[in-house]
Every structure is written in C-alpha cells, then in structure tokens.
Amino acid sequence: MKKIISLLVILTIGVNLFGQDISTGPEFRKHRFGLKGTPGVAYFGVNKPGKKNKGLGYHIGGGLNYEYSLSKNVAIASGLIFSQTAGKVEYLDTLGLDYVSIANGTETSERAYRLHSRSYVFKSVDIPLKFKFRTPEIGYLTYYGEFGSTVNIITGAFARKNLVTLNNGDTQSLLSGNESRLDAQDEVFFLRGGVNFGAGVEWNVAGNTSLLLGLNGNLGFTNILKKNSASITYDDGDSFKRATNLNYVALQVGVQF
Numbered sequence: 001m002k003k004i005i006s007l008l009v010i011l012t013i014g015v016n017l018f019g020q021d022i023s024t025g026p027e028f029r030k031h032r033f034g035l036k037g038t039p040g041v042a043y044f045g046v047n048k049p050g051k052k053n054k055g056l057g058y059h060i061g062g063g064l065n066y067e068y069s070l071s072k073n074v075a076i077a078s079g080l081i082f083s084q085t086a087g088k089v090e091y092l093d094t095l096g097l098d099y100v101s102i103a104n105g106t107e108t109s110e111r112a113y114r115l116h117s118r119s120y121v122f123k124s125v126d127i128p129l130k131f132k133f134r135t136p137e138i139g140y141l142t143y144y145g146e147f148g149s150t151v152n153i154i155t156g157a158f159a160r161k162n163l164v165t166l167n168n169g170d171t172q173s174l175l176s177g178n179e180s181r182l183d184a185q186d187e188v189f190f191l192r193g194g195v196n197f198g199a200g201v202e203w204n205v206a207g208n209t210s211l212l213l214g215l216n217g218n219l220g221f222t223n224i225l226k227k228n229s230a231s232i233t234y235d236d237g238d239s240f241k242r243a244t245n246l247n248y249v250a251l252q253v254g255v256q257f
Contacts, residue, residue: 027207027208028069028072029069029208030068030069031066031067031068031069032066032067032069032075032208032256032257033064033065033066033067033256033257034064034065034066034067034212034254034255034256034257035062035063035064035065035254035255036062036063036065036079036081036212036252036253036254036255037060037061037062037251037253037254038059038060038061038062038081038083038216038250038251038252038253039058039059039060039250039251039253040058040059040060040216040248040249040250040251041056041057041058041059041248041249041250042056042057042058042059042085042086042087042246042247042248042249043055043056043057043087043088043246043247043248044087044088044089044244044245044246044247045219045220045244045245045246045247046089046242046243046244047243047244047245048241048242048243048244049092049093050091050092050093050095050240050241050242051089051090051091051092051093051242052089052090052092053087053088053089053090054088054089054090054117055088056088057085057086057087057088057119058085058086059083059084059085059086059248059249059250060083060084060085061081061082061083061084061085061126061250062081062082062083063079063080063081063082063126064079064080064081065077065079065212065254065256066078066079067132067256072134073133073134073135073136074131074132074133074134075131075132075134076129076130076131076132077128077129077130077131077132077146077148078127078128078129078130079127079128080125080126080127081125081126081127081128082124082125082126083123083124083125083126083152084121084122084123084124085121085122085124085246085248086119086120086121086122087119087120087246088117088118088119088120088161089117089118089119089120089244090116090117091115091116091117091232091240093234093240094114094234094235095114095115095232095233095234095240096111096112096113096114096115096232096233096234096235097111097112097114097115097162097164097231097232098110098111098230098231098232098233099111099112099162099175099179099182099231101178101179102178102179103178110179112162112164112165112166112175113164113165113166113167113168113170114164114165115162115163115164115232116163116164116165116172117161117162117163118159118160118161118162118163119159119160119161120157120158120159120184120187120188120225121157121158121159121160122152122154122156122157122188122224122246123154123155123156123157124152124153124154124155124192125152125153125155126150126151126152126153127150127151127152127153128148128149128150128196129148129149129150129151130146130147130148130149130196131146131147131148132144132145132146133145133146134202137204140203140204140205141201141202141203141204142201142202142204142210143199143200143201143202144199144200144201144202144214145198145199146196146197146198146199146216147196147197148195148196148197149193149194149195149196150193150194150195150196150218151191151192151193152191152192152193152194153190153191154188154189154190154191154192154224156185157183157184157185157187157188158181158182158183158184158185159181159182159184159187160180160181160182161174162174162175162179162180162182182231186226186230187225187226187229187230187231188224188225188226189222189223189224189225189226191222192220192222192224192245192246193220193221193222194218194219194220194221194222194246194247195218195219195221196216196217196218197216197217198214198215198216198217198252199214199215200212200213200214200215200216200252201213201214202256208257209255209256209257210255210256211254211255211256212252212253212254212255212256213251213252213253214251214252215249215250215251215252216249216250216251216252217247217248217249218247218248218249218250219245219247220245220246220247221245222245223242223243223244223245224244224245224246225242225244227241227242227243228240228241229241229242
C-alpha cells in the first residue's frame with residue numbers, strides 16, 4: 001500500500017510539473033500583445049571571393065509583438081518591428097568606386113581609384129513568423145523556445161565609412177563632407193528572408209503582464225546586396241559580382257500583456 005501511495009504521489013507531482021495548465025498562472029488568453037526592443041550585433045556572410053566580412057556591425061530595433069495561442073503551450077508569434085542594421089565589408093580585389101559629389105548644390109560624377117572597405121546601413125520593417133513553445137509557469141517564470149522565419153522589407157540603405165584611395169599614389173582616407181554617406185538603395189534587394197530562432201524567459205509581474213528577456217538569432221537565407229554592383233567596378237569597367245547575406249544576433253527585451 002505504501003508503495004502504491006508513493007507511486008501516486010510521484011505521478012501527481014509529475015503531472016503537475018509537466019502538464020500544468022498555464023492558466024493557473026496568468027489568465028490564459030488566445031491573443032497576447034506586447035512591446036519589445038532588439039539590440040544586438042550583425043555581420044555579413046560573404047559567399048564569393050573578392051571581399052570579406054570586416055568585424056561586427058550593429059542591430060537595433062523595436063516595435064509590436066503579437067502571439068496567437070494554438071494551445072496552452074504552443075503559439076504562433078509575429079509582430080511589426082522597425083529596425084536598423086549595419087554590416088562592415090572589406091574588399092580584397094582591386095576595385096574603384098563611382099560616386100556623386102555635391103559642392104554648392106552642383107552634382108559631379110567622381111571615381112575613387114580604390115575602394116578598400118565600407119559599412120552598409122539598412123533600415124527595414126521586419127515581420128517575423130515563428131512557432132513559440134512555452135513551459136508551464138514555474139515560480140513566476142515561463143521559459144520558451146521559438147523557431148521560424150523573418151521577412152525584412154528594406155526601406156532605406158546607405159554606405160558610410162568609405163575607405164578609399166582617391167588617386168593612384170594617394171594615402172587611404174575616408175570620404176567626408178557630403179560624400180561621407182552615400183545612398184545605396186540601388187545596391188540592395190527590396191526583401192530579405194532569414195531563419196529566426198531563439199529562447200528566453202517571461203517573468204510574470206502582475207496579472208497578465210510579463211517582462212520578456214531572450215536571445216534571438218537571425219540568419220539570412222537570401223542575399224541582401226544585388227549580385228552586380230553598379231558603383232563598384234574593376235578598372236576595365238566590369239561590375240563587381242557578389243553574394244552577400246546579412247546575419248544578426250539580438251537580445252529580446254520587452255513586456256507582454
């Protein structure tokens with residue numbers, strides 16, 4: 001009898017731990033909304049010779065979060081995030097840079113003898129679509145893992161920190177003045193796709209309000225820069241060919257309702 005009672009106690013505890021109804025913590029809701037910020041680091045994946053990634057850039061974003069619960073432990077997560085992401089690239093081939101200089105309101109076509117490196121900055125509207133798997137609440141904490149994809153709508157792009165040799169024999173220098181920031185919208189694709197995965201924890205502070213802290217990786221599976229560059233060319237005029245995707249890792253900090 002004692003063995004049977006002990007077994008029943010163990011089974012009861014196991015059921016409570018692994019099959020706990022989330023509604024025993026915060027009220028279970030089909031729809032959840034929230035706000036979050038996504039600070040992190042970014043880097044280029046370079047899949048053709050002639051250039052390489054040059055260290056880490058940055059990623060910063062923020063916006064709305066939405067979850068639709070399929071069950072008490074599984075949800076579809078989406079949202080609308082406004083972000084800015086930068087990546088650095090170093091050029092190994094002997095390439096020149098065509099650009100437009102502006103002086104006294106007059107535009108002049110120029111060419112730098114050599115382009116050595118630059119940073120691209122992308123502004124985007126991001127729409128994630130992920131499966132989110134949640135544990136029951138354990139001492140006010142709910143742990144989760146998520147996996148899915150993200151579509152980035154590129155709304156703006158520019159290149160800065162353009163390290164060049166202006167003329168043969170000159171020393172390397174950064175383009176400055178009006179040329180310190182060159183428009184690069186024609187260099188990028190309108191859409192970027194990425195694989196999205198991460199994990200984190202929600203801390204229930206009151207009722208249905210929880211603080212969110214997680215870590216998320218986003219690996220691009222489409223190129224963000226177009227294959228042929230119109231402004232970066234070899235001395236014979238041939239376009240520089242590239243295959244470049246953008247990746248980033250970011251914290252997820254926010255509040256869920």
